[in-house]
Amino acid sequence: MLVYNFTLALRSLRERIQLTILMVLAIAIGIGLLITVQTMSYQGDKIPLAHKADKIFFVQADNRDIGAEPIVRQPFMTYLTYRDANNIINADTPASKHTTVWKSDVILNSFDQDVRPFRASTVVTNNNFFSMFDVPFQYGGAWSESADRGAEPVVILTKESNDLLFGGKNSVGQQLRVNALTVTVVGVMAEWNLGRRFYDESYRMGRKDTAFIPDTFAIKNNINRRERLDCLPQDRDKQTAYRTKDVDGLINSECTFVRLWAELPDPNLADQYREFLTQYVMSQKELGRFPRELNNYVTSLYTMVTLRNELNGSRNPLAYIAPLFFIVCLLNAIGILLAKFMRKSKEVSLRRALGAKKWVLMTQYLFEVLIVGVLGGIVGTALAYLGLQGMLHVQIYQSDYAVTAQALSHAFALDWVMMAKSILTAMVSSVVIGLYPIWRVVNIAPASQLKSQ
Amino acid sequence: MEFRPILLSLKQNKFLSLLISVQVMLTVTVLSIATSITVETLKAWNMPSGLDHENIVSVRTQFFDPEVNLANAIVNDVNRIKQIPGVIEVTPNQEIPFDAGRPSKVYLSSEQDAEGFDTNFFDMNVDGHKVLGLTLIAGRFFNQTEVIQSSAEQATPVSVVMISQDMAKELFKDHSPLGKTLYLAKESQPVQIIGVYSNFMNGERLNGRGKSYHTIMRPQVIWQHGNNPNYLIKVEQGSAASLFEPITQALYQTPGRYIYGIEKLTRTQKRMYDGRGSQGAILLVVSLVLVLIAGFGVAGLVSFLITQRQKQIGIRRALGATKWSVIRYFIVENSMLTIFGLLMGTLLTMLFSYLMTQGSGQSFLSFSQVLYCSVFIWLINIAAVWLPARRAAKVSPAIVTRSA
Numbered sequence: 001m002l003v004y005n006f007t008l009a010l011r012s013l014r015e016r017i018q019l020t021i022l023m024v025l026a027i028a029i030g031i032g033l034l035i036t037v038q039t040m041s042y043q044g045d046k047i048p049l050a051h052k053a054d055k056i057f058f059v060q061a062d063n064r065d066i067g068a069e070p071i072v073r074q075p076f077m078t079y080l081t082y083r084d085a086n087n088i089i090n091a092d093t094p095a096s097k098h099t100t101v102w103k104s105d106v107i108l109n110s111f112d113q114d115v116r117p118f119r120a121s122t123v124v125t126n127n128n129f130f131s132m133f134d135v136p137f138q139y140g141g142a143w144s145e146s147a148d149r150g151a152e153p154v155v156i157l158t159k160e161s162n163d164l165l166f167g168g169k170n171s172v173g174q175q176l177r178v179n180a181l182t183v184t185v186v187g188v189m190a191e192w193n194l195g196r197r198f199y200d201e202s203y204r205m206g207r208k209d210t211a212f213i214p215d216t217f218a219i220k221n222n223i224n225r226r227e228r229l230d231c232l233p234q235d236r237d238k239q240t241a242y243r244t245k246d247v248d249g250l251i252n253s254e255c256t257f258v259r260l261w262a263e264l265p266d267p268n269l270a271d272q273y274r275e276f277l278t279q280y281v282m283s284q285k286e287l288g289r290f291p292r293e294l295n296n297y298v299t300s301l302y303t304m305v306t307l308r309n310e311l312n313g314s315r316n317p318l319a320y321i322a323p324l325f326f327i328v329c330l331l332n333a334i335g336i337l338l339a340k341f342m343r344k345s346k347e348v349s350l351r352r353a354l355g356a357k358k359w360v361l362m363t364q365y366l367f368e369v370l371i372v373g374v375l376g377g378i379v380g381t382a383l384a385y386l387g388l389q390g391m392l393h394v395q396i397y398q399s400d401y402a403v404t405a406q407a408l409s410h411a412f413a414l415d416w417v418m419m420a421k422s423i424l425t426a427m428v429s430s431v432v433i434g435l436y437p438i439w440r441v442v443n444i445a446p447a448s449q450l451k452s453q
Numbered sequence: 454m455e456f457r458p459i460l461l462s463l464k465q466n467k468f469l470s471l472l473i474s475v476q477v478m479l480t481v482t483v484l485s486i487a488t489s490i491t492v493e494t495l496k497a498w499n500m501p502s503g504l505d506h507e508n509i510v511s512v513r514t515q516f517f518d519p520e521v522n523l524a525n526a527i528v529n530d531v532n533r534i535k536q537i538p539g540v541i542e543v544t545p546n547q548e549i550p551f552d553a554g555r556p557s558k559v560y561l562s563s564e565q566d567a568e569g570f571d572t573n574f575f576d577m578n579v580d581g582h583k584v585l586g587l588t589l590i591a592g593r594f595f596n597q598t599e600v601i602q603s604s605a606e607q608a609t610p611v612s613v614v615m616i617s618q619d620m621a622k623e624l625f626k627d628h629s630p631l632g633k634t635l636y637l638a639k640e641s642q643p644v645q646i647i648g649v650y651s652n653f654m655n656g657e658r659l660n661g662r663g664k665s666y667h668t669i670m671r672p673q674v675i676w677q678h679g680n681n682p683n684y685l686i687k688v689e690q691g692s693a694a695s696l697f698e699p700i701t702q703a704l705y706q707t708p709g710r711y712i713y714g715i716e717k718l719t720r721t722q723k724r725m726y727d728g729r730g731s732q733g734a735i736l737l738v739v740s741l742v743l744v745l746i747a748g749f750g751v752a753g754l755v756s757f758l759i760t761q762r763q764k765q766i767g768i769r770r771a772l773g774a775t776k777w778s779v780i781r782y783f784i785v786e787n788s789m790l791t792i793f794g795l796l797m798g799t800l801l802t803m804l805f806s807y808l809m810t811q812g813s814g815q816s817f818l819s820f821s822q823v824l825y826c827s828v829f830i831w832l833i834n835i836a837a838v839w840l841p842a843r844r845a846a847k848v849s850p851a852i853v854t855r856s857a
Contacts, residue, residue: 026746026750029746033739106517107515107517107711109517109711116705116711117710117711118711119515119711179517179518180517180520224679244679317486317490318735318736318739321487321736321739328479328480328483328743328746328750331472331475331476331750332476332746332747332749335469335472338469338757339754342757342761391735397727398728398731400720400723400727
């Protein structure tokens, strides 16, 4: 019976093939735009470093003056002072590892005169960074703890900067200059597909950082701070000097510019860590610091990213337009379906008169709309793929070709989840739009249409 | 008019009528939102630049070696670039046209509560106006003695400036700005305006506020480590791309520097607009596809309605209705549904624009856009009815007499 119904459904679809094609197209175009937009936000909202996002914590404590503005958006609250970050790292905490991150711009220049110098977006950190964030290495590895203690002149390059400076060869042990300082390469990272760059809280996808240097080395040699500096009101006029010149003033000041990340062996230790942080801030209050009420946050990477996604959620107008667009397409498909089914009135009334049951007819028509739905889903997925490629190229065009398609493609990739979602959405919506037309057509009274002609 | 019979017949076809109205409602919502955002993003888009941007090269460079003598380096740079065949003029500069940074404010008086006027400062040497190819509107250009060339620590403020045509209009309306004084910052020494030059584009930020051409030119070349000048170079017609390499080589003759970027101003201009341009284009394409789909949909539904009512049309024709009155009947019927849908759609548009701007608080919706979109969709719908209705009107009156 099912097979019979299925062949009938196929025959009916072939009967007026233009209408079938129109219907498939209507669903496909709607699905295409919807899945394009949804894939972008699905890829854009993915949690980076997902397998340990619940164990990595971002540490914030509010040292600002009493008159400072209230905290509205916690992820954008100030970072830590250099002093507090180091005090916390050296204290006895539940964390197994800590790392600090701040950013700089350095000029990498080779001793080889043929290689032109270039500016590298630089991460200033300690050696835990590489193990905490699972950084893959092509050559060498992280610098040692003693390099951190001794402020040794070492650098870790990325594949990109190693290609530029050393032609992609194993450069471990080679020397180059950071600005005018001679440093030694200890490691070259392999392609690090982080998705969004969470560790500096920029959540950027395209351009990557191309050099990593130890914090102690950067402070000792006064490498410039390309950072958001938040100072107390009385220090604001010193901010420019703190960025480029007065490094000693900066690290002893109340200006915040250091991001502190902690790794806990167990997510449940977060409360203990919060307890510790409260005690630390209280002890500092006794020294006359931290004048405000307690605003301490120990936030998991997972929560940080989720908060961030919520804040960015409503930006893209297409996110609102696509669902409406999809509904318009479905309404169109209903119209076509209705026209198609009502032409069958005579056939249906004849079959009913000959004793066909309602549910038999119903399954036949259900098959018909489901086939349309599946076809619409498949074509729609193909359209979504094209749409995403188009969006990727628009993005590259917008960045003035400063990012490569390769660096961005993960943000516009259609994976199995989204493909399944696409076809499932098409099938479900095809059944929904089929409900009314099917109900109309199976309720035609038997033999009613046979009178005339 | 036949409103009553139409309403009665609509009651017979409740579902289809609702379908048309809902479709119109959603279409007008999407179209209004899309065009409103597009109009907003494309405001002041691709305006005339006032520059021969295809033949001006912009080089951004920085010194990383703190031992470099910047004063000598700048003199050498300018001389070396000038010697390259194909180069016409060169000037050190800070702000780059199409890419000017945060706007500054200038004041007409030194009072505390004086009104500030937005502008961007362009610091150049005596050849600056030749590089940009500016026309003198009034007064005179700078002479060599007025140009301040100094390190940032020792620099004295300039005493004369030139302003752009639009800047002059905003500051002094119809009066001549020549010889007037201007304060380039609060509590600063006044400067004298010696000339007015033709407009050129400053950058995205003031462009967004409708002040694309508000600029002030200062005769100064100031340097400091970490903040040394860039260069703007006027080259011979069409030779810009071929000069990138010679210019780069000339600059690299001074060690301890790197070149961050070298490009034609045309490319700087592209970068200024292309984010907004492509967003607008995407929304417009989506809207167009939507209008097409919705148009086809309405045409399909109407032709279905008409086939169902062949007999009714035949009867009316037999009773003496003209072809035109049959067509009119369908147009009126469809317009009633459309207008109902448009009204609902306007409400929905307001709801959506409220939801979308909750975060930013900046409304993009313009009611004239909603009105234009409504009229447009109505016209499209009339066209979609017209074709099937004309076919229907051709039904011969005799058709009813035939069967049954």
